[in-house]
Amino acid sequence: MERSIFAALIGGLLGITTLAGLAFVGSAPGSPAAPPSRPEGDWRLLDPVTYENISVFPVVSSYSQDTSPFLTLEEGLANGDVAVREQGSENMVRGRDGRPVYIPQSGTGASVNQLVLINRSKRPLLLLAGELVSGGKQDRVIGKDRIVPVGAPPFPLDVFCVEHGRWTGSSQFAAAKTIVHPSVRERAAVDQKQTEVWDAVRSGTTRKSAPAAPAPRMTMGDIQGAIASNGRTEAYEQIYQSRAVGVSIDDFVDEVQHRFANATSGLKGERVVGVVVAYGGEVAWSDIFASGDLFDRYWRKLLRSYAVEALTRPSYHQVASRDNATEFLRRLNGRETQETEPGVYRWREIKEGPLAQIELDALQPKPMTLHRLLLHRTS
Numbered sequence: 001m002e003r004s005i006f007a008a009l010i011g012g013l014l015g016i017t018t019l020a021g022l023a024f025v026g027s028a029p030g031s032p033a034a035p036p037s038r039p040e041g042d043w044r045l046l047d048p049v050t051y052e053n054i055s056v057f058p059v060v061s062s063y064s065q066d067t068s069p070f071l072t073l074e075e076g077l078a079n080g081d082v083a084v085r086e087q088g089s090e091n092m093v094r095g096r097d098g099r100p101v102y103i104p105q106s107g108t109g110a111s112v113n114q115l116v117l118i119n120r121s122k123r124p125l126l127l128l129a130g131e132l133v134s135g136g137k138q139d140r141v142i143g144k145d146r147i148v149p150v151g152a153p154p155f156p157l158d159v160f161c162v163e164h165g166r167w168t169g170s171s172q173f174a175a176a177k178t179i180v181h182p183s184v185r186e187r188a189a190v191d192q193k194q195t196e197v198w199d200a201v202r203s204g205t206t207r208k209s210a211p212a213a214p215a216p217r218m219t220m221g222d223i224q225g226a227i228a229s230n231g232r233t234e235a236y237e238q239i240y241q242s243r244a245v246g247v248s249i250d251d252f253v254d255e256v257q258h259r260f261a262n263a264t265s266g267l268k269g270e271r272v273v274g275v276v277v278a279y280g281g282e283v284a285w286s287d288i289f290a291s292g293d294l295f296d297r298y299w300r301k302l303l304r305s306y307a308v309e310a311l312t313r314p315s316y317h318q319v320a321s322r323d324n325a326t327e328f329l330r331r332l333n334g335r336e337t338q339e340t341e342p343g344v345y346r347w348r349e350i351k352e353g354p355l356a357q358i359e360l361d362a363l364q365p366k367p368m369t370l371h372r373l374l375l376h377r378t379s
Contacts, residue, residue, distance in 0.1 A: 043288070043329055045276065049260045050319050052217075054310040055281075056256065056303075057325045058264050059274040065290040065368045071123040072297055073131050073142070077175035081121035086110035086136050086171040087156060110137050113194060115173070117157040119148040124344070124362070126370060128298070130185035130305070132162065132176040132236065139163040139235055140173075141180050141197070143188055145360040145371060147345040160188050160197040162236035164227075176237060179301045181308035182277075182285050183207065184236070186375055190349075190356050201227065201236050204312035206378040207284075213314035218245050223312065239308060252307045257300075271295075274372075276325045277306050280316030284309075286328040288372045290362075328374050332357045 042063045048055040076082030088110050115136070119125040125148040132141050140159035148155070162180060179185065183206040187196040200206050204216075204223040222245045227234045240249055264272050271292025277285040287302055289295040334352035346361040358373045 043273070044270070045322065045326055045329065046263065047322075048278070048319060048325070049256065049263050051256050051259060052252070052310065053280045053313060053315050053317055054256065054306065055278040055320045055325075056260060056306070057276040057278075057320075057322075058260065058272050059276060059286070059288055059329070060264070060267060060270040061273045061292075062270045064271055064273070064292055066366070067289070067291040067294040067368075067370065069123055069365055070126045070147075070294070070362070070370065071119075071121050073125065073127055073133075074175045074177060074301075075297075076119065076121060076125055077133070077173070081119070081123075082125060083118050083120070084133050084136075084157070084173040085116050087114045087116050110167075110171070112138065112161050113143075113159060115140060115157045115159050116154050117148065118154045119150065119152055122150055124149050124364070126360075127157075128179065128360075128371060129189035129358075130180045132178040132180060133159075133173040134176040134237060135169065135173040136171060137167045137169050139176070139237060141184070141188055141236075143192065145189070145347060145358060145373075147341075147360070147362055147370075149341075149344045149364075160194050162197065162201050164198065164234040166233035166235075177301055178237060178240065179298070179305045180236060181305040181312075182375065183309060183312070183378060185305070186356075186378060189358060189373070190375070190377070202234075205309060207279075207313060208378075209314045214316060216312050216314055217247050218308075218311040220312075222246050240304065245311075247311060249304065249307055249311065252311065253300075253304050256307065257303060260303075275302075275306075276328045278320030278325065279310055279313045281318030281320050282376075283320050283324045283328055284376050286372075286374045288329075290368045290370050294370065332374070 042061050043059050044061065046058040046060060048057045071081065073082065077084065127142050127146050127148065129142055129144050132139060138161050141162050143158040143160055162184070183204070184197060184200040187193065187200045202224055204218060204220050223239060226245045227236060227238045229238050239245060273292050273295050274286060274288030276283060332350040332352040332355055334350050337349045339347045343363055345363060348359045350357040354377045356375055356377055359369050360371045362368050362370050
């Protein structure tokens with residue numbers, strides 16, 4: 001009898017503890033802010049790599065997941081394992097050999113915000129919001145992180161247009177080796193609105209600056225002149241290819257890359273798995289991956305995107321504090337939204353005040369968080 005009573009008491013206490021834990025996880029915005037916490041993952045923050053108005057904090061880890069089973073969009077488009085076509089211009093089906101077969105369609109047209117993608121490789125395909133595909137009737141960027149499983153049928157891919165004034169060309173797309181810079185990527189990944197994506201393309205940065213702030217090296221006029229430099233269309237990629245911006249983005253990237261490589265060359269038993277990025281002393285962005293190998297596959301084009309953002313922001317030369325950068329390693333405490341494709345992936349978004357966190361979990365072949373983005377909203 002006494003044993004039964006004791007067991008019941010313990011069970012009741014455990015039940016109360018469990019309910020309290022659930023209430024904490026599901027707390028809505030407006031709840032008391034959580035105290036500063038330890039980094040969410042097995043991560044360590046190094047001293048910042050600084051140049052001009054940008055500070056890049058390497059995020060390193062002694063633990064790394066095996067991400068070799070995953071194919072990136074750039075790799076898949078380059079070797080032909082992935083095909084992206086205009087929606088509606090033709091029907092794309094999978095043939096017996098796994099290769100796409102295109103059937104012309106009449107009476108239908110392409111869609112600005114939707115393409116068709118087929119993964120014909122033997123590896124799951126990783127897509128990141130902000131990755132650019134060029135060609136078709138207009139250049140587009142991926143709208144949301146996701147994984148496309150092996151053997152999946154052709155499916156509609158949500159995208160945003162980053163080219164204005166052209167609606168001609170073939171229905172095929174190629175890898176652009178580009179991720180749009182953070183202001184544009186935020187509008188695609190978080191806001192999910194075409195008009196705001198295009199406004200961010202033309203304005204350069206969406207971060208409001210003080211009236212007395214030092215001028216950026218790349219102004220809104222420079223951006224608009226660059227994207228319209230070929231005279232026929234306004235295209236995002238022209239920011240990188242045109243001299244109209246007045247500065248060399250590649251020179252900026254090469255200098256940061258050189259300093260970053262020197263700062264991380266002496267690591268023993270650890271790999272760089274991500275970065276926390278600050279502009280003019282303000283921590284703004286972080287990208288962290290499940291492995292050093294996966295980070296390396298994205299690092300160059302991520303750095304190019306960070307450089308564009310730096311050049312469009314005021315040229316303050318302050319260095320962000322380590323404490324503020326460490327805050328970008330903690331898990332947010334706020335309203336959480338999830339989307340799941342059973343057995344394939346889970347996408348999560350958490351918002352806490354001006355911060356937003358997006359995570360992409362792979363569910364096969366082994367559960368892991370492939371990519372984690374945390375950003376300070378610019379509006």
